[in-house]
Amino acid sequence: RLVEQDLRAALAAEAFELHYQPIYDLASDRICGFEALLRWNHPTRGRVSPAEFIPVAEEIGLIVPLGEWVLRRACDEASRWPDGIKVAVNVSAVQFTSASLVTAVRDALRNSGLPGRRLELEITESVLVANPGATTAILHSLKGLGVRVSMDDFGTGYSSLSYLRSFPFDKIKIDQSFVRDLGGPNGTDFIVRAVIGLGDSLGMTTTAEGVETEAQLATLRAEGCDEVQGYLFSRPVPVEDVPAVIRRWN
Ligand code: G
Ligand code: G
Ligand code: MN
Ligand code: NA
Numbered sequence: 674r675l676v677e678q679d680l681r682a683a684l685a686a687e688a689f690e691l692h693y694q695p696i697y698d699l700a701s702d703r704i705c706g707f708e709a710l711l712r713w714n715h716p717t718r719g720r721v722s723p724a725e726f727i728p729v730a731e732e733i734g735l736i737v738p739l740g741e742w743v744l745r746r747a748c749d750e751a752s753r754w755p756d757g758i759k760v761a762v763n764v765s766a767v768q769f770t771s772a773s774l775v776t777a778v779r780d781a782l783r784n785s786g787l788p789g790r791r792l793e794l795e796i797t798e799s800v801l802v803a804n805p806g807a808t809t810a811i812l813h814s815l816k817g818l819g820v821r822v823s824m825d826d827f828g829t830g831y832s833s834l835s836y837l838r839s840f841p842f843d844k845i846k847i848d849q850s851f852v853r854d855l856g857g858p859n860g861t862d863f864i865v866r867a868v869i870g871l872g873d874s875l876g877m878t879t880t881a882e883g884v885e886t887e888a889q890l891a892t893l894r895a896e897g898c899d900e901v902q903g904y905l906f907s908r909p910v911p912v913e914d915v916p917a918v919i920r921r922w923n
Contacts, residue, residue: 677733679715680726684739689713691746692909695918696761696880696902699894704922706759706793708902709747710909711739731767740768741777748785748792750912758919761793761823766800770807775814782818789819793844796822798830801840812841823880827868837875845872849883852903855892862892869896 683689693707711723730736744762751760768774782789794815801808812822823844824837828851837845847868854861865881872879881893884903893901907918 677729677735680730680733680735680739683713683715684735684742688715689739689742690911691743691750692911693750693760693915693918694902694909695907695922696759696900697906697922698900699898703757704906704919705757705900706761707751707754707915708761708795708909709743709763711743711763727765731765736765736767737771737773740764741773741781744777744781745784748781748787750915751791752785752787754915755919756791759791759793759821760787761795763795763825764800766797766803769796769800769811770804774811775818778815778820779818782820790821793821793823795825795846797825798827798836801836802831805839809840816841828864834871837871837877842877844878844880847879847881847898849903852881852883852889852893853885855889862896865893865898866896869898872899873897 690712691709692712693709695704696706696708697703698705711727713721713723713726715721727736730739747760747762751758764774778792778794781787782792815822821843822841823846824842825846826848827845829848845868847865851861851864851868855865856862869879878899880900880902881898882902884890884893884901884905886905890901890905906922910918
């Protein structure tokens with residue numbers, strides 16, 4: 674279990690960095706954005722996964738300052754990318770319903786000069802479970818800033834369908850567990866097809882995560898998925914490698 678002091682010290686010492694994984698648009702065959710993924714190099718444990726330390730940061734009340742650091746850094750770095758390229762930032766449930774989220778987003782945009790339309794926030798269904806009442810108001814405030822909001826890890830939480838109907842999401846991210854099992858004998862092809870159809874009828878973009886093979890890509894293309902992301906294109910890379918990734922694909 675990670676020590677609270679280590680996380681606090683890391684934030685103070687700027688021991689975090691963001692890596693970026695490209696998101697590829699299938700209609701234009703171009704990279705259209707990058708997802709920011711938080712990385713922490715612990716002085717003795719080495720690389721610690723956000724899956725491990727984000728829950729601790731939530732527990733000890735550090736998620737708000739940490740999440741605001743992520744927002745600022747992602748907007749600053751993305752403001753130097755070509756105009757068509759967006760940045761997607763993961764927002765935890767606790768951070769999402771914190772009083773300061775909308776202000777933090779507005780400040781990060783203003784200070785970086787990044788237009789709101791180039792920022793996407795990814796939230797999971799757990800956000801909606803935690804506080805459905807507050808969520809609608811927050812989503813509308815964010816949309817007022819021009820920011821887009823995506824439902825992340827779609828299909829892994831609860832009550833996905835009713836949430837999609839009630840909340841104004843711009844994008845559905847199909848969880849990588851469904852992409853991994855495409856094509857096999859117990860394949861998830863029918864689920865992926867259904868989610869893409871759902872996105873189409875709700876006017877939401879669909880993005881498939883965890884695309885690792887050409888066969889998965891071909892299936893997703895044939896099913897009319899809008900965007901794909903995964904090791905087939907690139908692992909998350911440090912910010913200095915972003916221009917090379919763009920050059921390679923665009
Ligand atoms: O690359 P990967 O190991 O980075 O991510 C593991 C998990 O941590 C994923 O569920 C991802 O959404 C989450 N994650 C990565 N970066 C961030 C972040 O900046 N904020 C939050 N809240 N979650 C993140
Ligand atoms: O929960 P979220 O979707 O934000 O998490 C993204 C996670 O998926 C990160 O840990 C990221 O490093 C990982 N990831 C991204 N692309 C792939 C992929 O093609 N295969 C696998 N196994 N993991 C991936
Ligand atoms: Mn995500
Ligand atoms: Na996901």
